Amino acid sequence: MLSRIGNSLFWMGRYIVRAEHIARYTRVQYVSIVDAPLGQNREVILESILNMAGSKEAYFGVHDKLEDDKVIDFISISEANDFSILSYIGRIRENARGSRDNISIELWEAINRFYHKVNELMSAEMPSEEIEFFARRIEENSYITKGYIENTLLHNDVWQLISLGMHLERAIQVIRILQTKLEDIDKLDAQVNESALENYQWSTTLRSTEAFDMFMRCHKTSPTRSHVLDFLLFDTQFPKSVAYSMEGIKKCIEGIAFQQEEGKRESLEFMAGKLACRFQYLTIEEVEDRAPQFLKRTLDNVYELASLLDVKYLKYN
Template sequence: MLSRIANNLFWLGRYLERVEDTARFIEVQYYSFLDAPFIQKEEIALNSILVMLGNPDYYFSKYDRLNEKDILYTATLDRENPVSIISSLSFVRENARTTRDILSEDLWEAINKFYLFLKNFSRKKFLKAPIELFEDIIENCYIINGIIDRIIMKDIGWAFIKLGIDIERSAQLARMILAKIESIESMEKPSKVAENFQWRTLLESAAALDINKAVNHRATDKDKVLELLTLNLKSPRSIAYNLQKIHEYLMMISPEKEEKPETPEFTAGRMASQLKYTTVEDIYREGEKEFYSRLLSEIYQLASKIEKRYFVF
């Protein structure tokens, strides 16, 4: 397979996951805070959206102050904002377009349809009922993921898409947890209720609320949330689970039969195994912020290892 094609498939996966994660994060942040049990909630919510997007400078280059409508628009439909949902989706489409003869036509059509739908969505219509659009976006992502899992031949091309999706998801999980830790730190003496509320929204943003119900039954607290989103090997919404999958895909892709040190598959395997034998206590011992920062940078290093191994000459 050509490196360029593999690279495009990988990024197709990454951007697709980014579209879904961004949509869910904004939706949850914004709407859950409407009934949050503490003050200054709007500012916190809006700020966290900007932080999640990662380029607050762009927003402030266009607007003077935090404003609900402007932030929602910037994060979702602003084509000039390189990290908006529509921009990520257009990258999904760009990457899919060059690989059309390799992908199934269904996948291309679903992506193209989704893109056209979002592109033609007016600011006015969106701001009237933002929640509906976020739900439509998430639903469309489910459809595309369904095609990826059930229609496409499970060959190396497929493995590169899945690799992209899961790398992105792992990184986004780590980033969300990190952002949440910082956000709680910034609150002045948060009550237990307020803090647990924050952790609950995190679960929601990670689409892990239902899983949490099944696993933890009762109200959420920090330990349980960190455990669930980081270490649980049965939850597709945990970093450990995704790293295991990443390792599987890399083994599928690798031409070598054995894992050699310094290869991406070796690195991914080591990261997955380490997480498998990590406890929440270990996380606290290292320091939560330190732990997740390290994990995030290791995930990025893994991504760049994959890039060096398969995409560049």
């Protein structure tokens, strides 16, 4: 397979997952401003949305202060933001177009419909109250697209590369959500830490990853820091956990016909296997007290793996 095609397939998978997670996080966090217990700070939540999406610096490059409508518009459809949800939908379509001969007609048509449906929702500006409807359309169409990926493609290198992109990006997004929420909780007043408000923050973390229902079935208790970190990092049966994604990354890399020198520690297979094994055998007790450092190290490792993949196999002139 040409590097150009592989690059398009890999990034198509990544952008599908990225758009979905940013849309869901924005929706859940913004709605939480209305539903939260007393003490929820509006500016903290708006800043949280920008931080999770990696758009805070770009936002303050064009706006002076945090305002509901401006933040929601910037994250969702603003042309001033190269990393808006709308821009990611456009990139999904462009990467699908670049690999058109390698994917099914059903998948291409689903992505094309996705793109046009989102563009139909555009207006001159996205009011904050519209984020619920807008984000749910992104989430629903993301799942439709992933259904066509799973059910209309041969499970060969094409499917493996798209799946690799999706697993890798899902790990990144869940880690970024956890990092952002830990920072948000650090901003709470000291007297409300370990209170209903902090537990509410962990509830919104679970809802931002579509994990609340399964968490309650597994733990049968109010969400706490320890239990939520354990579930989203180490539960090997939950598809949104980092451990599950790491195992998925490992299997995809093993299944793709990369030309690698066996036994090399710098190989993709070695790096992916090491990451997957780390999550298989670590426990929450070993990392809870240093969670921010652990999350940063893990994120750096995932980015390093993605960079190696890009340099060795997906880069093209």
